[in-house]
Amino acid sequence: MADDSKDISRLLNPADKLTEDLLIEILSRVPYKSLCRFKCVSKRWRGIISHPDHRKALPQHHLHDLAGFLYSSRSPDYLLIRNFTHVSTGGRPPIAIDPSLAFLPDCDRFHLLDSCNGLLLCSRFETADSQAFDYVVCNPATEKWVALPLPGFFSKIQTARLGFDPAVSSHFHVFQFLKDGDGHVKGVEIYSSKTGVWSHKDSGWGFPARLTSLSAFGNGFLYFVAIWSAVVAVDVEGTAWRVIPMPCNPFGPEIDLAVGFTDPSQGRLYLANIDHHDGHRLLISVLEDYGSEVWVLKHSISPFDLLGEKYVHRGIRFHIVAHHPRRNMIFFVYGHDKELVSYEMDSGKVQFIGVLGNGSVGPYLPYVPLYLEELADWN
Incomplete structure (x- = not known):
């Protein structure tokens, strides 16, 4: 039988x-x-x-192209509302995403902190006056999420970022940078989804670095621009700390900077900045050789050529918000109504994507859908 x-x-x-x-x-x-x-x-x-x-034999194309941006805006009663704006992907139908992240418990109490290759890092404060909070990493495409244990030290003023590369590992890392009273980084706590614990490391940059808001993750390192001086990086173990000198053009505190990778498989690091002291000119450099740490200027373009005459107004600036995770493209917001604009470096094409609204606030997080289940102990 x-x-x-x-x-x-x-x-x-x-x-x-x-x-x-x-x-x-x-x-x-x-x-x-x-x-x-x-x-x-x-x-x-x-x-x-x-x-x-x-893993190597079977398809690993879990990542789609950039679907759009997640961001927040203030309602008339000053509540933060999460929003999503689509980015055109060559005529493909837009991928649906619920910016409310309704699959999370108490979803209206979460704040968006960072995105990386399809995952989002959020924080949830217990009360408006409380210092205690939870970090949550979630995948909107699969509606899976995991709450992280509290780090050894936590504060609302700390900077937290997410590091994840599904082509290398199914595990993610969360970086929480600890700062002194002047905003200088004094150390970092790193959470590994593989071990499920936080580890503390003192800063190894050798100088009092102050971080800008935009970051990039690639080649196992998290990269930031340190105000005035350099691009700084730390690896997922907290054992390797890098300081990469800036290009020779003078940067100041009013310079908008962004770092990003056009292709994680190549690991080419790009640096974009808007020089408000030189007619708001956009400069884009690439680090061709990590060993020599020499930046090569690839693009230099005026705001007139970038936006056209009717979009250039005295006193109105545009600010870089993100670097495309797969293409030679940057995104910035411009003007009073914060219009989202993309600039394709290779073709020079400029595309106006949409108006985010005067009440919109950063971070403006690029979102790439990720259809991968085996990441961590998801709920």
Whole structure:
């Protein structure tokens, strides 16, 4: 009877006759989203697809193109409301995302802090006057989330960032930078989803660094621009601290700066800044050689050429908000109504995406949908 049941099962599911090598060969040719669904076929299929040894053979295209930006705006009664604006992806239909993150408990009490390769880092304060809060990392595409344990030290004034690269590891890291009374970084606490604990490291930059708001993660390092002086970086272990001198053009406190990677597989670090002392000129440099730490100026463009005559007004500035995670493109907001604009470096194309509104506030977080389930102990 048992043999008859097996024969019937094989008739109903001919794929059970396939050898593991042949099945991997077939599965390697399907889209990643289909691969995720195929885990439900059987325990055998799920085990094969989820096995770490098959990661390189099976599709890893879990990341889509940039879908848009998450940001907040103030309501008439001064409450913060989360919003999402779509970015055109070559005629493809927009990917739906609920900016309220309704799948999170007490979702209206969360604040957006950072995004990285499809994951979001949020904070939730217990009360308006309380110092105690939870960090939460979530994936809007799968509506999975995990609450982090409290770090050893926490304060509303600290800077927290997220580091995650699904092509390298299924684990993420959260960086919380500790500052002194003057805003200088004195150390960092790093959470690893692999170990589930925070580790503390004293600053290894060798000078009192003050961080700007924009950051970038790539090659296992989190990069920031330190005001006045350099691009600084720390790795996910907190053991390697880098200081990369700025390009020779003089920067000041009124310079908008952004760092970013156009292609994480290449690991090319780009630096964009708007020089308000030189007619609001946009300058974009690339770090061609990490060893020599020499920046090469790739683009220099005036606001007239960038925005056109009717968009250039005396006293109205535009501010860089993000670097495209996959393309040679930067995004900035401009003017009183904070219009979101993209600039394609290779073609010189400028695209006006939409009006975010005078009440919109940063951070403006680029969102790339990620269809990957095996990340951490998701809820």
